Structures are given as structure tokens and as C-alpha cells.
Amino acid sequence: MSTRHSKAAELFLKDKDLAAWHDETLWMVRAKRDNQSKQLPEWEHLRDMACAIKMYSNSHLDQLLLEFEKNALANGAHVYWAKDAEEYCSIVYNILHGHNVRHFIKSKSMLAEECGLNEFLEEKGIEVVESDLGERILQLMHKKPSHIVMPAIHIKKEEIGELFVKEMNTEPGNNDQTYLTHAARKNLRHKFIEAEAAMTGANFAVASTGECVVCTNEGNADMGTSQPKLQITAFGMEKIVPDRGSLGVFTRLLARSGTGQAITTYTSHYRKPRPGGELHIIIVDNGRSRILADKEHVKTLNCLRCGACMNTCPVYRRSGGYSYTYFIPGPIGINLGMLKAPLHYYDNVSACSLCHSCQNVCPAKVDLADQIYRWRQKLEDLGVASTSKKAMSGGMKFLMERPGLFGFALKNAPIANSLPRWMMYNDLNDWGKEHEMPKFARESFNEMWKKKKV
Amino acid sequence: MSSREDILESIRRNTRMRYEKPDYAQLEEEAVKYPDLLARFKEVMPQMGGRAVVLQKGEDVNKVIKGLYPNAVRIAATMKEVRCGEGMQPVTCATFHPDDVRCSGDLDGTDLAIIQGRVGVCENGAVWIQQDVEQRAVYFIAEALVILLDRHNLVSNMHEAYRQIDTGEYGYGVFISGPSKTADIEQALVLGAHGARDVTVILV
Ligand code: SF4
Numbered sequence: 001m002s003t004r005h006s007k008a009a010e011l012f013l014k015d016k017d018l019a020a021w022h023d024e025t026l027w028m029v030r031a032k033r034d035n036q037s038k039q040l041p042e043w044e045h046l047r048d049m050a051c052a053i054k055m056y057s058n059s060h061l062d063q064l065l066l067e068f069e070k071n072a073l074a075n076g077a078h079v080y081w082a083k084d085a086e087e088y089c090s091i092v093y094n095i096l097h098g099h100n101v102r103h104f105i106k107s108k109s110m111l112a113e114e115c116g117l118n119e120f121l122e123e124k125g126i127e128v129v130e131s132d133l134g135e136r137i138l139q140l141m142h143k144k145p146s147h148i149v150m151p152a153i154h155i156k157k158e159e160i161g162e163l164f165v166k167e168m169n170t171e172p173g174n175n176d177q178t179y180l181t182h183a184a185r186k187n188l189r190h191k192f193i194e195a196e197a198a199m200t201g202a203n204f205a206v207a208s209t210g211e212c213v214v215c216t217n218e219g220n221a222d223m224g225t226s227q228p229k230l231q232i233t234a235f236g237m238e239k240i241v242p243d244r245g246s247l248g249v250f251t252r253l254l255a256r257s258g259t260g261q262a263i264t265t266y267t268s269h270y271r272k273p274r275p276g277g278e279l280h281i282i283i284v285d286n287g288r289s290r291i292l293a294d295k296e297h298v299k300t301l302n303c304l305r306c307g308a309c310m311n312t313c314p315v316y317r318r319s320g321g322y323s324y325t326y327f328i329p330g331p332i333g334i335n336l337g338m339l340k341a342p343l344h345y346y347d348n349v350s351a352c353s354l355c356h357s358c359q360n361v362c363p364a365k366v367d368l369a370d371q372i373y374r375w376r377q378k379l380e381d382l383g384v385a386s387t388s389k390k391a392m393s394g395g396m397k398f399l400m401e402r403p404g405l406f407g408f409a410l411k412n413a414p415i416a417n418s419l420p421r422w423m424m425y426n427d428l429n430d431w432g433k434e435h436e437m438p439k440f441a442r443e444s445f446n447e448m449w450k451k452k453k454v
Numbered sequence: 455m456s457s458r459e460d461i462l463e464s465i466r467r468n469t470r471m472r473y474e475k476p477d478y479a480q481l482e483e484e485a486v487k488y489p490d491l492l493a494r495f496k497e498v499m500p501q502m503g504g505r506a507v508v509l510q511k512g513e514d515v516n517k518v519i520k521g522l523y524p525n526a527v528r529i530a531a532t533m534k535e536v537r538c539g540e541g542m543q544p545v546t547c548a549t550f551h552p553d554d555v556r557c558s559g560d561l562d563g564t565d566l567a568i569i570q571g572r573v574g575v576c577e578n579g580a581v582w583i584q585q586d587v588e589q590r591a592v593y594f595i596a597e598a599l600v601i602l603l604d605r606h607n608l609v610s611n612m613h614e615a616y617r618q619i620d621t622g623e624y625g626y627g628v629f630i631s632g633p634s635k636t637a638d639i640e641q642a643l644v645l646g647a648h649g650a651r652d653v654t655v656i657l658v
Binding site: 025028029039040041042045052053055059060061062066075076081083131132134137150152153157160177178180181182185188192193209211217219220223226237242244248249251252259261262263264265266267268269270272273274283289290293295298 | 456458460461464466467469470471474476478480481482484485486498558559575578579580589594595611612613615616617619621625627628629631634635636637639640641644646647648
């Protein structure tokens, strides 16, 4: 194997303990998600509804965005439209510059990451402080997130302890998580209070009310936006939902799927600027409208950025976020990277065993594995045919070489029995070419052995 | 052409099939419902890291709060009195009103904030707070939070909650479910990331 993914994965696996911990911890989060979903008999209906709402919203973006804009303006907000990353960054900069902002506090936003906002602002002399604890740790370490919901999942507490000694004057050698978290709480309190502007992303933008909804556990979005009176909120346009009724659906799914909680601690609804304050809302395209025309991949726009597909992915858990070349890792990142620049990111399509676990947990029913499969078929057209074979067998080989992991993939293998035949037998599937694919037994030999059935 | 027009034009050009808006009615109908809302709410709060206390008949709400937070010195309250079943009770244990401060940063160091909840959700312990003071920072910056909630305002699930809530005059509202938390350091759960470290909902 020699895709960039597999090479980077080897690096990650060198630290055996961390790799094993990473694998087990994310699997535990997945188990928590299962526990939550099983408490709701209507779970599958919720997922279908989330998918249907997104299919409706994303096919009516023109109407819904205009409705949102009209309502947001009536609420007293300023509304901007940004075609691409550069325009988005410039709009943010101009707002900050126009208000003489020197201290700027941000809550986690994948859009800001996508558009390189922090680098852009810092080059122009504006200090950006990340307020989500994980993001703050990474910012101080000059590192990038390796997971979209648990950004610092790959960092050990000893490293954080050392960092905080330098940055926050903590006791050397005290790496207790509670101690370190509370040190950061104290340190960031001052940053919140001295900031002249705060920024958030949005999990949902509600057309019928013109409000933006942000979900956090830490309360950092609200600490930020309740101190300085200047608030900026930016969202990718697929975050639009029609009404509050749809929030009822999404807020029930998001945290249950992503972290296995019934709901995040804070679900904040920003509708108007604060008294004497300003609210600036930026609607961002950056390639999204183009995806609308791609019927094989349009469902990526359903994504809620919950992270469930990463937590469940046997390849992600065992290879870590940094082994992917796109800034969003895991199944959704593989697909978003291909939509962004296929020739740049095609290595990632090998990081999949087609176990389909991702698309079975996705709350918005993004057809993640089917899409990865389609990309693999297209590699030849992209002029990277020699890679196609590697890509096809890459994820499977990755698991085969790691028996513990293969055990998991096998448990999920019966899903493959229901795959359409064309997916199993085609020019790219080397295994299907040479022999009739075996039917995966409902229970593998290993499982039967363990249960003493054989 | 402006970016706005460009983007809208691009959306229209690229939109293919238009899907219909789904009807939520059947899902809302079959969504989880709890026969005993009060019992369920009491049970779910600890799962979210907080606690729920039911005010008993004749009990003084101030005594209950003082009993729970004996060391709180700087206590903010957003209300002067609270409706408890048969009548009103004055909230006397607070030391100041959040809008008395000069700026939001001055609320730092508040030991306890007593605030008004509007709707409590039994599936997840979330309580809807509609902004009712100018300094909404008080909901987040205080070390501990007491949310007073009318026990008749409990609903089973988020669908029901969204039919009842609003953002009011200030144009802001938030569901709060338990204390602020993080697991960003090696996935160990720590309460009190940025917001309240401790949350009690008192059902009046
Ligand atoms: S694709 Fe689905 S599972 Fe993955 S992050 Fe998006 S919503 Fe979550």
C-alpha cells in the first residue's frame, strides 16, 4: 500500500498505545450513540425525516435563503453573501477593521477552518482566540484538529499539561483533566471579557425566523456573544432549515449521534442583535451551489457535521484524522475532499473498507460509502487509474493486516449481503472479478467460536 | 453582479429535482411521551450532570436555595418573586439584579444566578430560557445556576418544546441542559468548561 493515507496511517500506528486508545475511545462514543438511539423507538423515523428535510431545504436554497435574509434584516441584523473563502475572510476582516477590533474571540466553526480564517486575520494583525477548549489547545500547539467534534482527540494529557505550564502557569506535572480544564476556564474568562468582537458558526439557520442556532457543551459560544456587543455569525448555506419544527427533529439527532448525549448543554438561538450591539450574518457558498448539480453526491449537503461517521469508521479509528489529506477526515471528509478537488484528494478514497457502517449511523442519511464507491469507479476518468486498484483494496487490506480490527469489520459485514449486485461485481472490484463473492454469514466463525457454538 | 445575485443564480442553475417539504405530524405523534412528566424530569437531570428539586407545599424557595448553595455570596436573580402553586413567593436570597452592573464583564465572580425557565423537556433535561434581562451573560458566567421552572410547563420531547418557545423582545433564547461540560482532554468528562459548573432546576 502506498497511498498517502496508508503512509500517514503507519506513522499514527507507531505509537501503539495511543492508537489503541484512540480506537477504543471512539468505539465507546459509537456505543453511547447506539445506547441513545435505542431509547427512542422513533429513531429511524427521525433519521428519515432529517434526510427529507435536508433534501427539501437543499433543493429550495434560493427561496429559503431569501426568506432567511428578509427575516434576519427585519430582526435588525446585517446580512452578507460570500461566494468563496476569500470573500468570506474579507467580509469578516472588514467588519473587525471597521470597528477597531484587536481582540477577537471565536467559537468552533468548521467553516472558518475550511476558509483559513484565522491565518487570514492574523496576517492582518488581528489576534484570534479560539474558545472551545480542544480548539484552544490546538491553536496554542499550532496544530490542526483531527476530528470535527473532538478536535484534540489525538493529544495526550501530558502534552497538554506541559503546554499549560508555559501558557497558563499551571503546576508542572499536574496533568489532571479537571485541573487543566479549570485552568483554561480561568485563563479564557479574561479573553472573553477583553474581546471587542465574538464570532460563531451555526449548526442551523432558520428561514422562517431569521435566527441562527448554535450547539455547544462548553458554553463558549454564549460566553463570547454575551460579552462584546459585536457578534459575527457565518454559515455554509446548506445549514438552512425551513422552520422551528425542523429544529425539533435535528436537535434530537445531533448530539445523540455525535457524542451519545441526549442533547448538547447549550442550544442557543440568536435572533436579534443585543441592545446597543450589532449582529452580522454571513452566508457562504464556497463551492456548495456547484454540488447541487451533482446528483451522485448532492447528499453530502445533508451533513450535520456530527462526527458519527468518523467514530464508527474502522479505518478512521485505527489511522487517526491526520492520515487523511483533506481537513475533514473520515467518511464525510473523503467525499467532501473529492468534491473540492479530486486530483488533490483522491488518495483518501482508499481509506475505506466499504463496511457501510458510516451510512448506517449517519443521522441525515448521507450515502457515504456508496459515494466513496462511486468515486473509486471514477478514478480512471480522472487519469489516476493505476491508483484505482490500490484504492479498491486499500481499506480492506488495511483491516486484513490488523486482525483485531478485522473482527469488527466482519461483524458489520452482513450489511454487504444487501448491497446491489453491481456494487459487488464490477471492473474495479478485483475480488468480485475473480470469484463469486462469498456470502457473509450472519454470525462469523469467530463469533460462533466465542459463543461456544462450534 | 453582486455576490448575492451570483450565488442565487448559481443555486438556480444547479438545482435539479425539487423535493417536497415533509410533514412532521406523524413523527411528532409517535415521538416518545412520558406518562409521569415530573418523575421523568427528576430522573433525567442527573444524567445530564444537574439535579432537579421539587418544591414541596409550604416550603420557602429561598431556604431551599440557601440549603443547596450555603457558600454563595454574590447572588444574582432575574426576578423579584416567583409563582409557586397557590401564590407568589418573594425571592429574597439574591444580592443583586444582573442589569445593575456597569458592563457584562462585571458579572464575573457571580457565585450563583437564579433565573426563570419557561419550558422543561423530559427527554433530555433541557430548559428553555427566554432572555428577560439585558445582560444575558448572567446565564453563563455565574459559577452555579438555579433555574426556577413551573412544574406544569414540562413537555415530553423537543417537538413539543419547539411549539411553545419564543425568543421574545430581546430576540434570544437558549435550551440549557445541565452544567457546562467538556471532554476535550482525553475524553474525561469535566463539568464547568466555561459556563455554570453546577445546575439545579427547582420545580415550583
Ligand atoms: S456525514 Fe452524517 S455521520 Fe458524518 S458528520 Fe455528517 S451528519 Fe454526521
